[in-house]
Amino acid sequence: MDALDWSGWAAPALALCALAMVSWWYQHSRGWRSWPVIWKTVLGSLVAARITFVLQNAGDYLAAPLSIADLGDGGFSDAAGILTALALGLHLTARSGTPRRPVLAAFLAGAVAWTGGAIATASLGPRSTPLPLVALKRLDGTPVRLHDLAGKPMVVNLWATWCPPCRREMPALEEAQRRYPGIRFLFINQGEDAATIQAFMAQQQLGMANVFTDRARQAGRRTGSFAMPTTLFYDKDGRLVLRHMGELDRDGLDRRLEKLMTGSAGQR
Known part of the structure; x- marks a missing residue:
């Protein structure tokens, strides 16, 4: 496993700061003490989100029980966390x-801070970062490492069926x-x-x-991609050259693919 990517924690850290600041403001301006409710809610939702995710993937965690404590794997159930x-x-x-x-205002500020931090991390981070060492699975359950798939220009699309x-x-x-056999699409x-x-x-x-x-969702976290869809364009050496957050149409996609192919050809 590669080292923990601290950039992936920037957005949650900003959200916690926003929660604390709004709670502090209400306490000092209105006398409303909301922090005990806020931190208990945050802690409880995180625990519920983690437990739910572990139960959903019990087979993987039973094979390595100590990995349950590895919160750096990013394994949390969004639905369970929000409902809790x-x-x-x-x-x-x-x-x-x-x-x-004050509780609702604090969580709204936290959500805005989290979203803004995620966008800033993705936009201001280094453009030529390499492929992360992320463990994936094919639909038949076969494990594969993202880094091992490099070797030709690559398009990595991060998506979900509900999006x-x-x-x-x-x-x-x-x-x-189908039209670009020289590019590997993931x-x-x-x-x-x-x-x-x-x-x-x-x-x-x-x-x-x-x-x-x-x-x-290690690929999203370790590439600083928190919004879906996000499409990442890598050269043949596995270095990020383009990032697009949001929907791509055919024309926009073709422009980026041609740019990717031209850049990769220039590296030969």
Whole structure:
């Protein structure tokens, strides 16, 4: 496993700072003490998100029980965390008599800070970072390392079946995979299991090659890509040359692929 990528923790750190600052402001300006409710809600939702993710991937964790404590693997269930935060926040504010306004304001500020930090990390980070050492699985369960797939120009698409822009851009990416045999396309699903992905592909009549599962979303975290879809363009040496956050249409994709091919040709 490669060293922990501290840039992946910048956005959560900003979110925690925003939570604390808003809570402090309300306490000093209105006398509303909300921090106990906030930190208990954050801690409880993180624990629930981690436990849920571990249970969803029990087979992998049973093979290496100590890895359950490795929070650096990024394995958290978003749905469990959000639902727990809502339920716990409502319960704690009601039980303690804490006004809900400072709690809601703090979490809204935290969400904005997290999103802004993620975008800044992706936009301001080094453009030529190498492929991260991320462990993936093919849809049949075969393990593969992302770094081992380098050797030719590469397009890495980070996506999920529940993401509307991901779904809309998939036909253009599938077509490009056929039209550009000199480029290796990788479709790395973030957080979902193989059965969900296969059902989606069958329903949409998609036949892309190189579709992988990344249940812990390590690829997104270690490339600083927190929004979906994000498409990363790597040269033949495995170094990032282009990053696009959001949906790609055929024309926009073709422009970037031609640029990628031209740049790779110049490196020979």
